[in-house]
Amino acid sequence: MCSKLHTCCIAFAILLLLALPALSAEPAKRSYTLAVVPNQPAITLHKNWTPFVQYLSKQLGVEIELKLYDKIDVFLSETQKGAADLIYSAPNMFYLAYQKQKYVPLVRSSHPLQGQVFVRKDSPYLKVSDLKGKTIASVGPRSICSVITRHALLTGQGAIDYNSTFSGSTINVAKSVLLGKVDAGVTLDTSVINDAPEMLSEFRVILRTEKIAPHPLAAHPRVPKKLQDAVTRAVLALDQSEEGRRMLKDVKLVDPIKANFKRDYSFFAKVDLEGPRQQAK
Incomplete structure (x- = not known):
């Protein structure tokens, strides 16, 4: 009797030990967040990104939750804290x-970004040096066009000091230049074409910056490498169908390619990312 009881106790102990790893192991994470930079109204971002997020969720077999913000400062704070698992943001x-x-x-569009400084077609300013001490309008201090163009103006050949003012949108920048409220404007080279095409004939470009890699879709290091690779494959696969390409266009990942930090974004190590604290008076 004692022998049988002893054998049963040993068997139970072995089973318990075998079960412990399963009991103590944390369950695999099945939900991840994707934070998107608030470069458009939230309702537009929700409309454009929801099909993309639903597609990723289905392909990856996990739930991807879209996270939107009303203000750039909140987005910056949250991403620098690592609050989101995946982020889509300006470079x-x-x-x-x-x-x-x-x-x-992980992935980015293969279409580079380029900043430009433009003036009215009848402006007396013909080159960058003519804008020394003048007022130049941009969307905002942290917009990518402002950052890369400011870097070119302050560090490039014929670097100048100038006054900054922020207009809030590409259209407002263009209007400020057109109405003579500022001496020049700063945008991405495609922005005026997309947002204010009727004004194109009224402007003359006097500086174009070097081209840089556009907005990446990126993953926090805590996201398993296997899942990071799956995200990359899923996004690249969208380029193989007409419906997928429409989805990529909506989220500005047209003609996607794999991203590489050193090749694409190490440039920013030499750039002042903070910029002017206050608007010119």
């Missing part, structure tokens, strides 16, 4: 998040 904002959290860039 300069991604770099700030990388500095704090080491987010990994």
